[in-house]
Amino acid sequence: MTARGTPSRFLQSVLRNGVGRYVCQLKRIVLIFSQKGPGSLGAREFIENGVVDFARKNPGTVIYVSPQPVQVAKVVAEYLNGTVREETVNKKSPQEIGELLKKLSTQSGLDIIRIRKPFHTDSPSIQGQWHPFVNRPATMGVIRPQGKQVQ
Amino acid sequence: MSSFTKSAQQWATFARSWYLIDARMQPPGKIATMCSVRLQGKHKPIYHATSDCGDHVVVMNTRHIAFSGNKWEQKVYSSHTGYPGGFKQVTAAQLHQKDPKAIVKLAIYGMLPRNLLRRTMMQRLHLFPDDDLPEDILCNLAEELPQPRKIPRKLSEYTQEERDAFPMIWVPPEDFRMK
Numbered sequence: 001m002t003a004r005g006t007p008s009r010f011l012q013s014v015l016r017n018g019v020g021r022y023v024c025q026l027k028r029i030v031l032i033f034s035q036k037g038p039g040s041l042g043a044r045e046f047i048e049n050g051v052v053d054f055a056r057k058n059p060g061t062v063i064y065v066s067p068q069p070v071q072v073a074k075v076v077a078e079y080l081n082g083t084v085r086e087e088t089v090n091k092k093s094p095q096e097i098g099e100l101l102k103k104l105s106t107q108s109g110l111d112i113i114r115i116r117k118p119f120h121t122d123s124p125s126i127q128g129q130w131h132p133f134v135n136r137p138a139t140m141g142v143i144r145p146q147g148k149q150v151q
Numbered sequence: 152m153s154s155f156t157k158s159a160q161q162w163a164t165f166a167r168s169w170y171l172i173d174a175r176m177q178p179p180g181k182i183a184t185m186c187s188v189r190l191q192g193k194h195k196p197i198y199h200a201t202s203d204c205g206d207h208v209v210v211m212n213t214r215h216i217a218f219s220g221n222k223w224e225q226k227v228y229s230s231h232t233g234y235p236g237g238f239k240q241v242t243a244a245q246l247h248q249k250d251p252k253a254i255v256k257l258a259i260y261g262m263l264p265r266n267l268l269r270r271t272m273m274q275r276l277h278l279f280p281d282d283d284l285p286e287d288i289l290c291n292l293a294e295e296l297p298q299p300r301k302i303p304r305k306l307s308e309y310t311q312e313e314r315d316a317f318p319m320i321w322v323p324p325e326d327f328r329m330k
Contacts, residue, residue, distance in 0.1 A: 108172060129160055129163075129164055130164060130195070130196050130197060131160075131164050131166070132163075132166055132168045132195075132293070133162040136293075137294075139294065139295070141291035142289075142292075143171055143289075143293065143294065143295050144289065145171070145173065145211055145282040145283075145284060
């Protein structure tokens with residue numbers, strides 16, 4: 001659809017994250033995979049090798065590893081503002097899964113829709129925005145045509 | 152002004168002002184440049200050609216404008232009625248006699264950009280031949296602009312002391328006879 005028909009938002013951060021302390025917005029990662037299915041092979045290898053490093057690098061994120069009899073392996077990411085994102089990792093290599101998790105850890109939970117402007121500021125004007133009475137000489141009383149012509 | 156809401160700040164920044172200009176003893180060209188700058192909105196830092204940011208300008212005393220040189224007799228305003236043999240040429244003096252607002256109006260019209268916004272800007276221009284302005288326009292005026300030309304004083308406007316204090320280059324002898 002067109003940009004006008006789909007929702008859009010302005011660039012923002014969650015509660016000015018990063019201005020002071022940075023808080024990782026990724027709350028929880030659930031790795032759902034099958035112990036025997038062929039599509040979960042990459043997931044199984046990632047869990048064998050890479051998931052503990054990822055967990056150590058992101059101390060604020062809780063990682064659940066949940067083997068279930070599913071056909072399609074997936075990753076469910078939950079964010080601090082409540083957004084839940086599901087990504088399928090079926091038939092992906094462990095490196096791809098690792099990069100996907102890295103991308104999810106750097107996202108905030110805001111909607112992934114068109115961003116209207118790639119910039120935002122809380123203080124758009126430092127010296128004060130112009131209005132017609134800036135730099136206008138002060139007048140005494142009401143403006144009237146004076147009949148002061150000297151003949 | 153930082154405590155304004157966003158909508159109030161927007162209204163303040165894009166508000167349209169009314170300016171007053173007295174054209175008595177002023178050259179119409181200089182009046183016209185001042186008017187065209189303000190009708191387009193070029194005196195504002197928020198100017199953009201498409202954002203309709205021009206102001207209203209009220210020009211009074213257009214009957215008393217002053218051309219320099221011999222322009223009253225030499226400057227020619229031409230027009231054509233569209234019919235064959237309809238080419239008319241009038242001098243500035245004749246045109247001013249017929250319509251005291253026409254000279255200033257044509258000067259400003261020629262100084263505005265040649266696009267479809269020109270007519271809108273001319274609608275925001277208000278010309279008056281003398282200094283009696285209607286009440287509803289008087290209520291809107293926000294600023295009077297200073298006159299571009301300094302009006303020289305007539306000899307009758309000098310006091311006798313100033314005339315005596317003026318230095319004489321040559322004093323005539325007692326038996327000098329003026330022609």
